[in-house]
Amino acid sequence: MDAIRTEALTKHYTVGFWRPRPYLALDGLTMQVGTGEVFGFLGPNGAGKTTTLKLLMQLIYPTSGRAEILGKPVGDVGVKRRIGYLPEQPYFYDYLTAEELLHYFAAIFGYAPTERRVRVAALLDEVGIGAERRLPLRKFSKGMLQRVGIAQALINEPEVVFLDEPMSGLDPLGRREIRQLILRLRDRGCTVFFSSHVLADAETLCSRVAILANGRLVTAGRLSEMLAFQVRGWELVVNGLTETALARAQQCRLVTRATRLAEGRYALELPLSPPPERTLAELVGQGAALVSLTPMRDTLEDFFVRQVSGAQPSRLSESA
Amino acid sequence: MRVIGHVAVNVFKESVRDKVLYNLLVFAALLISASYLIGQLTAGQDVKIIKDLGLASISVFGLLIAVFIGIGLVWKEVERRSIYTLLSKPMRRQEFLLGKYFGLVLTLVINVAVMTAAYYAVLAYMQAVSPPNLRASWPAPATDPALLKAIALIMLELMLVTAIALLFSTFSTPFLSAMLTTAVWVIGHFNQDLRDYGATIPSPLAAAIARGVYYVIPNFAAFDVKLQVVHAQSVPLRYIGLTTAYGFTYIALVLLAAAIVFSKRDFK
Numbered sequence: 001m002d003a004i005r006t007e008a009l010t011k012h013y014t015v016g017f018w019r020p021r022p023y024l025a026l027d028g029l030t031m032q033v034g035t036g037e038v039f040g041f042l043g044p045n046g047a048g049k050t051t052t053l054k055l056l057m058q059l060i061y062p063t064s065g066r067a068e069i070l071g072k073p074v075g076d077v078g079v080k081r082r083i084g085y086l087p088e089q090p091y092f093y094d095y096l097t098a099e100e101l102l103h104y105f106a107a108i109f110g111y112a113p114t115e116r117r118v119r120v121a122a123l124l125d126e127v128g129i130g131a132e133r134r135l136p137l138r139k140f141s142k143g144m145l146q147r148v149g150i151a152q153a154l155i156n157e158p159e160v161v162f163l164d165e166p167m168s169g170l171d172p173l174g175r176r177e178i179r180q181l182i183l184r185l186r187d188r189g190c191t192v193f194f195s196s197h198v199l200a201d202a203e204t205l206c207s208r209v210a211i212l213a214n215g216r217l218v219t220a221g222r223l224s225e226m227l228a229f230q231v232r233g234w235e236l237v238v239n240g241l242t243e244t245a246l247a248r249a250q251q252c253r254l255v256t257r258a259t260r261l262a263e264g265r266y267a268l269e270l271p272l273s274p275p276p277e278r279t280l281a282e283l284v285g286q287g288a289a290l291v292s293l294t295p296m297r298d299t300l301e302d303f304f305v306r307q308v309s310g311a312q313p314s315r316l317s318e319s320a
Numbered sequence: 321m322r323v324i325g326h327v328a329v330n331v332f333k334e335s336v337r338d339k340v341l342y343n344l345l346v347f348a349a350l351l352i353s354a355s356y357l358i359g360q361l362t363a364g365q366d367v368k369i370i371k372d373l374g375l376a377s378i379s380v381f382g383l384l385i386a387v388f389i390g391i392g393l394v395w396k397e398v399e400r401r402s403i404y405t406l407l408s409k410p411m412r413r414q415e416f417l418l419g420k421y422f423g424l425v426l427t428l429v430i431n432v433a434v435m436t437a438a439y440y441a442v443l444a445y446m447q448a449v450s451p452p453n454l455r456a457s458w459p460a461p462a463t464d465p466a467l468l469k470a471i472a473l474i475m476l477e478l479m480l481v482t483a484i485a486l487l488f489s490t491f492s493t494p495f496l497s498a499m500l501t502t503a504v505w506v507i508g509h510f511n512q513d514l515r516d517y518g519a520t521i522p523s524p525l526a527a528a529i530a531r532g533v534y535y536v537i538p539n540f541a542a543f544d545v546k547l548q549v550v551h552a553q554s555v556p557l558r559y560i561g562l563t564t565a566y567g568f569t570y571i572a573l574v575l576l577a578a579a580i581v582f583s584k585r586d587f588k
C-alpha cells in the first residue's frame with residue numbers, strides 16, 4: 001500500500017472580481033509515495049507545493065481528482081490520527097508555552113496526562129528546546145518556533161509526516177539537526193514527505209523526489225538520476241599551474257573560465273567534453289597538482305527553467 | 321465531545337491570558353462607585369437604579385465580550401494560520417467550531433457569574449445599610465432572587481449573540497462581522513415593530529420584506545425582562561421556559577449554518 005497517492009489532483013482558484021477566471025494552482029497531479037520513503041516535494045516558490053500539502057491535509061478541497069493517505073481518503077479522522085503535519089511558517093497560540101501547546105495537541109490525540117508529560121518532554125528534548133519550553137511562544141524566535149512546529153508534528157508518533165519547508169528559519173546547526181531527525185524518522189519506518197525549494201536538503205535526505213513547476217508535475221524519480229543528466233561541466237582546482245600552461249589549455253578550449261585563487265592556484269571551469277580526465281592529465285603533465293574535481297550541476301532553478309521553458313502555460317485560464 | 325472540550329478550554333485560556341477577565345474589575349468598580357454616588361443623590365429610588373444599572377452593565381459587558389471576541393474566534397485562527405495545525409489533528413471542522421463556541425460561552429458564563437456575585441454583594445450591602453422604613457417601601461427586597469431570571473435570559477441572549485458572531489466570523493473580516501452582528505442585535509431588539517410594519521404602510525413589498533426580516537432575525541427583545549424584574553413585576557416561568565427553548569433553537573440553527581459555511585471553506 002502507498003503511503004500517499006494522488007490521482008489527477010487539481011485545484012483552481014477563482015481570481016478577479018468583475019471577470020472571475022480560474023487560476024490553476026495545481027493541475028492534474030498524479031503521484032505515489034511508498035511507505036518508509038523520504039520523499040522530497042520540490043519546486044520554486046509558487047510551484048504548487050503548499051497547495052498540494054493543503055489538499056492532503058484537506059485545508060482546501062480539490063476542484064477535481066482525489067488523494068489518499070494510507071489507503072484512506074484525505075480528511076478521514078482515523079487517518080489524521082496516524083499523520084503529522086508541519087505547515088509552512090507555522091504560527092501557534094502565542095499565549096501558550098511550548099509545553100502547553102504540545103500538551104494541548106497531545107490531549108486532542110487522546111493521550112492520558114502522564115503519557116502526555118513523558119511524550120512532550122521527550123519531543124522537546126529531541127528538537128532541542130530546553131528551558132525555553134516554559135516561556136510563552138510569543139517570545140520564541142522563528143527558528144525556535146520551527147522546532148516546536150516539528151515537535152507538534154511528531155506528537156502522535158505518526159506513520160506519515162508532512163513537512164512544508166521544514167528548514168525554513170533554521171540556522172545551519174538547526175538545519176543539520178532537523179536533517180538528522182528526518183533520517184531518524186526514516187529509520188523508525190516513518191514516511192516523510194517534505195517540500196522544499198532547497199536542492200541540497202533533498203539531495204541529502206530523499207530517496208525520491210517529485211518536481212513541480214507552475215502547478216504541474218515536471219518529473220519524479222531519484223534526484224541523483226535526474227540531475228546526473230544535467231551536469232553542465234566540471235570545476236577543477238589545481239596548484240602549481242603556470243600561466244603558459246593555462247593559456248595553452250584555454251587556447252585548446254580545454255578550459256572555459258579560470259579564476260586565480262592564489263599564486264599558481266586556479267579554479268578552472270571545464271566543458272563537458274573532452275572528459276575532465278584528459279584535461280587533468282594534460283595539466284598534471286605540465287607540473288600542476290590536483291586539489292579537487294567536482295561536477296558543476298544545475299541548480300534546481302536551472303533545471304526548472306529548462307524543463308518548463310518554452311512550454312510555460314498561463315495559469316490564468318481565459319476560457320472560463 | 322472530548323475534542324470540543326479541549327478546544328473550548330483553550331479558548332477560555334486565551335481569554336484569561338489576553339486579560340479579558342479584567343473587565344470584571346471595571347464592572348465591580350463601576351457598580352460600587354455608582355451605588356455610592358446614587359446613594360448620595362437619591363432617596364428611596366437608589367436600589368431600583370442600582371438594580372437597573374447592574375443588569376444593564378452585565379448585559380453590556382457580556383455583549384462586548386460576545387461580539388468582540390466572537391468575531392475573531394475563527395478569523396484569527398485562519399489569519400494567523402494556527403488553524404492549519406489544529407485541523408490536521410484528528411478532529412472534524414464542526415468539532416473545532418463547537419469548541420470555539422463553547423469556549424467563549426464558558427468565558428461568558430464565568431464573567432456573568434462573577435458579575436452576578438458582585439451585583440448581589442452590592443445589593444446585599446445596600447439592603448443592610450438601608451433603614452427599615454425605607455426597605456419597607458421597596459416593592460421587592462434588594463437581593464430579589466427574581467433578578468436571576470433577567471440574568472439567565474441575558475446569558476441566553478449572549479449565547480445567541482456569540483453564535484451569530486461566530487457565524488459571521490466563519491466567512492468575513494472582524495470589522496464586517498462586528499457590524500453585522502451589531503446590526504442583527506439592534507434590529508432584533510426592534511423585531512416586534514417589523515412584524516407590525518405591514519399594518520402601517522401601504523406597500524405590500526416593503527411589508528413582505530419587513531416580515532421576512534422579522535422571521536430571520538431573532539427577537540432579542542424577548543430576552544429582555546430587566547424592567548419587569550426591577551419593578552418587581554412577575555415574569556412567569558412558562559415565559560422563561562418558552563424563551564429558553566426559542567433561544568436554544570435559534571442557537572442550534574445559527575451554529576448549523578456556521579458549520580455548513582465552515583465545512584465548505586478553503587483555507588488559502
